[in-house]
Amino acid sequence: MGAIREAHPSHSLFMTICDLIAAYDQRHHAMPEVRGVQVLRFLMEQHDLKQNQLPEIGRQSVVSEILAGKRNLTVEHIKNLARRFGISPAAFF
Template sequence: MRATKKIKARHSLASVQKGWEAFQKMSGMRHIANDKDYEEVVALADALVDIGAMDEKHASHSLFAVLADLIYAYDQRNYRQADVHGVDLLRFLMEQHDLRQNQLPEIGTQSVVSEILAGKRDLTVTHIRGLSERFGLSPAVFF
């Protein structure tokens, strides 16, 4: 019985391989082995974004999700990001939103913000909750 299943699997595999080769030629989707592959897969993902495939109800959403996973895996292998600490993120957000220390009521007074930026104080859960709501970010990014 097991031998029969292997024979059937081989026949199915041959069909899958033919279909996969045709699909790769037609779509450009494949394992990302180098920067050229990366650029082609990113272009395909961008085209899918343009037609609305990020929406989970879109017919091509599953294809977009697979491409996004391939892109993410390649990025993780080749472009490791340094860990960003909550204070570094706070500095970045302040710069991007052109904010001064006295414009962060989620943290408190200017002196409290200054102490946090100087490393003399840590962000509290209350600070993080307020900042994540203000900037539309997950609280996890501050930890």
């Protein structure tokens, strides 16, 4: 199937346009680097959650330490949070 598409007369034009769009987006709409704790803060804000409402992480004191940068999210925290919010665990990395 791929060979048929590549044989189309407009294929190279299509590929060039795709490359130009990707370059434009990267230059004008680049995504900033985001850390896992920033994703967590955003999700908490969007869902109007308090620190004590995240059993996926544990006690409120643990959540507080993570938000303060004193602790890191563990792989288990990330798996649980991704499941709760229906997002990819990759969002936290």
